[in-house]
Amino acid sequence: MGITTRVITRIGDATLRWMGRWTHLTGFTARLFAILVSAESYNNATRSVVQKQIYFTAWQILPSFTLFAALLSLVIIQISVTTAQSFGLGSYALETVIRVLVLELLPLLTALFVALRSGAAINTEVALMNINNELRALEALGIDPMRFEFLPRLIGGTLSVLILTALASLAALMLGYLSVYGLQTSSLGEFRLVMAKVFTLPILLGLWAKCLAFGVAVTVIPMSAGLSASQKLFFAPIAVLQGMVRLFFVLMLIEVTALTLTYI
Amino acid sequence: MPLRANLSVLENIALVPQYRENLDFDRAAERAWQLLLETGQGECAHRRDPDLTSEQRFVALLLRTLIAEPPIIVIERPALLLPDTCHPRFLERLLDTLAPRINECWILDYTWNAPLYAPQPSTT
Numbered sequence: 001m002g003i004t005t006r007v008i009t010r011i012g013d014a015t016l017r018w019m020g021r022w023t024h025l026t027g028f029t030a031r032l033f034a035i036l037v038s039a040e041s042y043n044n045a046t047r048s049v050v051q052k053q054i055y056f057t058a059w060q061i062l063p064s065f066t067l068f069a070a071l072l073s074l075v076i077i078q079i080s081v082t083t084a085q086s087f088g089l090g091s092y093a094l095e096t097v098i099r100v101l102v103l104e105l106l107p108l109l110t111a112l113f114v115a116l117r118s119g120a121a122i123n124t125e126v127a128l129m130n131i132n133n134e135l136r137a138l139e140a141l142g143i144d145p146m147r148f149e150f151l152p153r154l155i156g157g158t159l160s161v162l163i164l165t166a167l168a169s170l171a172a173l174m175l176g177y178l179s180v181y182g183l184q185t186s187s188l189g190e191f192r193l194v195m196a197k198v199f200t201l202p203i204l205l206g207l208w209a210k211c212l213a214f215g216v217a218v219t220v221i222p223m224s225a226g227l228s229a230s231q232k233l234f235f236a237p238i239a240v241l242q243g244m245v246r247l248f249f250v251l252m253l254i255e256v257t258a259l260t261l262t263y264i
Numbered sequence: 265m266p267l268r269a270n271l272s273v274l275e276n277i278a279l280v281p282q283y284r285e286n287l288d289f290d291r292a293a294e295r296a297w298q299l300l301l302e303t304g305q306g307e308c309a310h311r312r313d314p315d316l317t318s319e320q321r322f323v324a325l326l327l328r329t330l331i332a333e334p335p336i337i338v339i340e341r342p343a344l345l346l347p348d349t350c351h352p353r354f355l356e357r358l359l360d361t362l363a364p365r366i367n368e369c370w371i372l373d374y375t376w377n378a379p380l381y382a383p384q385p386s387t388t
Contacts, residue, residue: 043282043283043286044282044286044287044288044289044292045279045282045283045286046283048282048289125270128269129268129269132266132269133265133266134266134267134268134269136265137265137266137267137268138268140265141265141279141280141328141329141332142280142283142284142332143279143280143283143284148283
């Protein structure tokens with residue numbers, strides 16, 4: 001076989017594998033959404049797993065994540081406010097900080113945090129369940145893994161991203177107010193005006209759509225990658241690695257798309 | 265078929281009625297607990313798969329099947345799940361204990377293992 005044929009074969013093979021992975025991901029997401037909107041999917045078992053998932057993904061990390069987000073926000077707010085004031089642009093500081101932190105940085109940071117903590121765990125768990133035939137065992141007992149294993153993770157993970165983003169943003173807004181106006185309430189009117197200027201309806205809808213997309217991505221991509229693992233134990237770390245890299249690129253793609261739609 | 269590794273024995277057994285009959289966890293766990301007590305395996309209720317002995321794992325798998333009240337239970341080559349155990353005697357005792365709850369039970373094994381299942385002469 002000539003070198004040209006070998007190169008073309010390799011490129012073709014890689015393209016087909018790449019397309020196969022994304023087709024699997026798209027099909028899996030579509031099936032999951034079909035189950036999500038079906039009322040039959042919800043019973044006592046799925047509800048209790050959803051509760052557990054929210055507890056592990058959101059509640060357990062709530063204090064540490066909120067503290068971390070608050071500290072980071074405080075540092076960024078202080079840097080931005082001080083720099084803006086030194087250039088005589090103090091009146092724009094708060095608006096700039098809210099735009100950077102609440103609209104861009106905190107949602108992405110939350111998604112990355114949940115991806116690292118829960119996405120990696122979900123990826124490993126699903127890969128091991130797949131390798132150990134636990135999913136087939138559930139099916140044999142008349143338990144649909146899509147409803148029992150995957151749907152709760154999707155709901156729990158997505159809600160966690162939304163809740164953590166909302167709380168981190170709330171903390172950042174409070175710190176922003178305190179940094180710019182100090183501990184008093186007489187500037188609340190001015191603060192409300194800045195908020196109304198930043199949070200217009202299209203911006204708010206875009207922010208929630210982005211957070212929702214982050215939430216879906218941090219759960220669906222790891223689950224799909226775990227399911228794609230070949231049934232050999234040594235493929236589990238490879239499935240996790242592939243899933244996490246894919247997740248990182250998708251998160252970045254969502255962020256870049258949101259930025260493009262908002263500012264260009 | 266394996267147990268769910270991230271659930272305890274009690275949760276693995278309770279999962280079946282919880283999902284199929286829409287029972288809340290407390291009621292499903294009560295049924296699972298009753299079965300575990302009948303087989304004398306209450307102590308392993310809160311253990312997970314890796315912490316179980318092969319006998320406890322076998323009981324958990326059997327009870328997980330039994331709680332769904334299937335018309336027939338098929339146990340295929342039990343020695344695979346019960347290494348280092350005199351499995352015919354173990355199975356006999358276990359199935360006798362659960363007899364009122366079992367509709368029909370088949371044990372499939374190699375023909376050359378048939379003598380192992382023969383009734384034991386009584387010792388007096």
